[in-house]
Amino acid sequence: MNLDLTAYITLICTSGVLNLYLCFYVFIKRHHYSNIAHLFISHTGFTAIYCMGAAFSLLSVNLEEMKFWTVVQYVGMPFSPPAGLLFVMQYVGIKVRKKHIFALFIIPFISLIMVATNNWHHLHYRVFEIDPVLGAPYIHQEIGPWYTIHGMFIFSSMFVAFLLAVYRWKETAKAYRLQLIALMVGQLVPIVTAFVYLMGFTPQGIDPVPMVLWVSSFLYLWSINSSRMFTVMPVAKDAIFNSINDGVIVLDEAYRLIEFNLASKNMFP
Numbered sequence: 001m002n003l004d005l006t007a008y009i010t011l012i013c014t015s016g017v018l019n020l021y022l023c024f025y026v027f028i029k030r031h032h033y034s035n036i037a038h039l040f041i042s043h044t045g046f047t048a049i050y051c052m053g054a055a056f057s058l059l060s061v062n063l064e065e066m067k068f069w070t071v072v073q074y075v076g077m078p079f080s081p082p083a084g085l086l087f088v089m090q091y092v093g094i095k096v097r098k099k100h101i102f103a104l105f106i107i108p109f110i111s112l113i114m115v116a117t118n119n120w121h122h123l124h125y126r127v128f129e130i131d132p133v134l135g136a137p138y139i140h141q142e143i144g145p146w147y148t149i150h151g152m153f154i155f156s157s158m159f160v161a162f163l164l165a166v167y168r169w170k171e172t173a174k175a176y177r178l179q180l181i182a183l184m185v186g187q188l189v190p191i192v193t194a195f196v197y198l199m200g201f202t203p204q205g206i207d208p209v210p211m212v213l214w215v216s217s218f219l220y221l222w223s224i225n226s227s228r229m230f231t232v233m234p235v236a237k238d239a240i241f242n243s244i245n246d247g248v249i250v251l252d253e254a255y256r257l258i259e260f261n262l263a264s265k266n267m268f269p
Contacts, residue, residue: 004203005137009058011211016051018217019044026224039087039096044220046083047213049076054210060137063130067119070128074115078108078150081157081190088161088183092168104157111150124150131205138205155194162187174259182223186216 023044030037053073060066082104090096114124123146131138165183172180193202193212202208247264251257
């Protein structure tokens with residue numbers, strides 16, 4: 001195994017382990033968090049499966065193994081972005097309903113079926129073979145019509161999640177903006193990487209997206225531990241805080257003004 005391939009696998013495994021850790025960490029403490037936790041568990045769980053499939057795909061020695069691990073990747077990859085979108089929707093105050101979950105998971109389910117049965121119809125991949133120059137486990141592929149639909153949906157899910165976090169920026173108190181930054185960067189990193197991949201600026205025959213997902217995972221882990229991403233949600237807090245008729249101000253340990261509600265603002269213009 002050459003050094004480049006070893007580096008790729010190491011980065012992918014790092015992303016997978018971090019997402020798996022986040023998934024189990026939040027699952028174990030889910031009773032201490034708000035109802036947003038189950039969406040985050042789904043998001044990180046699907047991402048961990050995606051990374052695991054990508055890592056084992058790079059360890060494959062023949063085409064059948066590469067196809068098998070590609071199917072495993074699609075058990076997680078198409079579901080992770082919409083799960084992340086649902087997580088961000090709940091975070092910014094949009095109530096997630098069952099119909100939202102059903103609607104967002106239709107295309108991922110179809111994509112999984114399309115990849116698993118691609119040998120029969122070639123609608124997802126027109127060509128999926130071992131790269132004739134680089135050899136296994138590098139893939140030479142030509143995309144089919146469903147891959148285009150799938151790609152547009154995945155990109156849109158991540159981009160809408162990013163926009164929702166940006167939209168909440170001005171309405172979020174400064175004390176909680178680090179959480180929004182983590183969410184925005186967490187969505188932006190795979191978007192930019194996927195775009196660069198589609199433009200052909202990444203190593204040939206390799207999907208670079210799982211290699212950079214550790215960045216998003218690290219930011220989420222930092223937010224949970226340092227700014228209480230799940231225990232204090234700015235949207236829920238703001239709704240309660242600003243509905244109080246009495247004036248309330250919040251000071252830190254040094255008696256510096258952190259924030260105040262609308263009633264306080266009217267009392268002390």
